[in-house]
Amino acid sequence: xxxxxxxxxxxxxxxxxxxxxxxxxxLCSNFLNFYNxxxxxxxxxxxxxxxxxxxxRRIYDIVNILESVGVLSRKAKNQYFWKGFSxxxxxxxxxxxxxxRENFSTSGVFHSANVSSLNHCGGPSNSKTVRKDKPSVSNKxxxxxxxxxxxLxxxxxxxxxxSHEDLISLDNxxxxxxxxxxxxxxxxxxxxxxxxxxxxxxxVFSSMNLIExxxxxxxxxxxxxxLGINGSSKNGPTSLEFNDSKRRxxxxxxxxxxxxxxKSESSIDCxxxxxxxxxxxxxxxxxxxxxxRSSMEQQGRYSSKGFVFGPFTPASVPKVGDxxxxxxxxxxxxxxLASYRPQYHNQALSDLFAHYVAAWKxxxxxxxxxxxxxxxx
DNA sequence: TTTTCCCGCCACTGG
DNA sequence: CCAGTGGCGGGAAAA
Numbered sequence: 001x002x003x004x005x006x007x008x009x010x011x012x013x014x015x016x017x018x019x020x021x022x023x024x025x026x027l028c029s030n031f032l033n034f035y036n037x038x039x040x041x042x043x044x045x046x047x048x049x050x051x052x053x054x055x056x057r058r059i060y061d062i063v064n065i066l067e068s069v070g071v072l073s074r075k076a077k078n079q080y081f082w083k084g085f086s087x088x089x090x091x092x093x094x095x096x097x098x099x100x101r102e103n104f105s106t107s108g109v110f111h112s113a114n115v116s117s118l119n120h121c122g123g124p125s126n127s128k129t130v131r132k133d134k135p136s137v138s139n140k141x142x143x144x145x146x147x148x149x150x151x152l153x154x155x156x157x158x159x160x161x162x163s164h165e166d167l168i169s170l171d172n173x174x175x176x177x178x179x180x181x182x183x184x185x186x187x188x189x190x191x192x193x194x195x196x197x198x199x200x201x202x203x204v205f206s207s208m209n210l211i212e213x214x215x216x217x218x219x220x221x222x223x224x225x226x227l228g229i230n231g232s233s234k235n236g237p238t239s240l241e242f243n244d245s246k247r248r249x250x251x252x253x254x255x256x257x258x259x260x261x262x263k264s265e266s267s268i269d270c271x272x273x274x275x276x277x278x279x280x281x282x283x284x285x286x287x288x289x290x291x292x293r294s295s296m297e298q299q300g301r302y303s304s305k306g307f308v309f310g311p312f313t314p315a316s317v318p319k320v321g322d323x324x325x326x327x328x329x330x331x332x333x334x335x336x337l338a339s340y341r342p343q344y345h346n347q348a349l350s351d352l353f354a355h356y357v358a359a360w361k362x363x364x365x366x367x368x369x370x371x372x373x374x375x376x377x
Numbered sequence: 378t379t380t381t382c383c384c385g386c387c388a389c390t391g392g
Numbered sequence: 393c394c395a396g397t398g399g400c401g402g403g404a405a406a407a
Contacts, residue, residue, distance in 0.1 A: 019405050022383065045396090057385065060398055077391080077396065144389070147399065196401075199382050222380085 025203035027052060028062050032208065035082050043072065043080045061149060065204045068153035088210075089229055092161055099158040152177060152194075153201050160211070160226040169216060169223040174198055 020026070030052055035043055045063070049056045063080060066072045070091025073081045145151065155177050160166050178194045202224055205211040212225045 017405085019381090019383070024383080055385075056396085057398075058383090060396095064398080144399070149398075194400085195380095196382055197399095199380090203382080 023203060024058070024061060024200055025207040027054060027058060028066075028204040028207040031059075031062055036084065040082050042075060043082055045078050045080070061200060062204060064148070064150045065153050065201055068150050069157065069208075069210070071208075085208075085229075092157065092229075095154055095157055096161045098154075099162050149197055149200070152197055156198070156201055166226045167214070167216070167223050168226075169221050170195075170198065171221065173224065 031048060034040075034048070034051055043063075045056060045059050048059050048063075052059070063072060067074065067080075068091075070087040071083055071085065073083055075081045156173060159168055159173060159176060174195050177198070202211065202213065205224075206213055209227055212227055213222065214225050215222050
């Protein structure tokens, strides 16, 4: 059965509305297609918004997420540097280091209250000791940053790179990143609302092939699998299916029918008038593949399969037995630290961290060897 | 019904 | 003051 080439009937119908065609993931794919080419080195938010045919607000979402992984970096107001997929590995390394550092020293975070600190248990982080009073005034000069999409993204990534072969369920991620969803005592923290951000992040990562949406083998629980650099890089975003060369058209949204703002419709110059046609430059990726020579096999694919994480992952995960044992000493301390959670003692969180620490241990050894091997220049 | 998550209001930020 | 940013969550499409 030939795939439905054109479903004109639908796309033509002015009242047709499909949520999928407007997904952040798709938008991100297009974004990447436009900028992931040699020659590009800076991005203008306005330009991006015009080319993609979306409101600027959406660009901020994408840009913030991409920046967390190193693909972009802020240059100035309205301007970003394009770093490319090749910048991801380094960014991940940094995140990893940062994660470790934080875990160890975070315990004493008492006043620093700044910089990105993996303040798990979400929320106003430190202080907030017992129940001093109402949550508002005593805040620092805004902990707005602490709730940013960018930070959330980084923490999300840390979850993966700090563990070995991963398949993290949505629930676990949500629990670790934001506070516990069903936290009993107080903190009716509206984390449920924040889970939306998790979906956003997952969608753009999916479009980059950094992760993949799946579900646990048995339980139907949704989960994310880390694909790493292999997935992304070189081929850039593998077009989802066919080319979804479909760009949003300004007046087409039925939701905007009563354009309240009549935004900047008459864009600066943006000569391109034809709307139904977009240069599908996605197919032939640029030839400058990121030097992923030898592919270094990345973290092995020997993923779970062996042991499945039940819906209620029992604490102490058996842990693979291949772990080395030279760093044991140091790790030991870490584990202690991990289990010592002064505030908001959250069972699930502790388990997660314990797991990550253990995973980190073995991974570290592996990397070490690898490094020696390919240690060249 | 629940899960996923788009849209855009409007508070905040940096000039 | 203003334009650029980006939390945040209502509520509707998708499963």
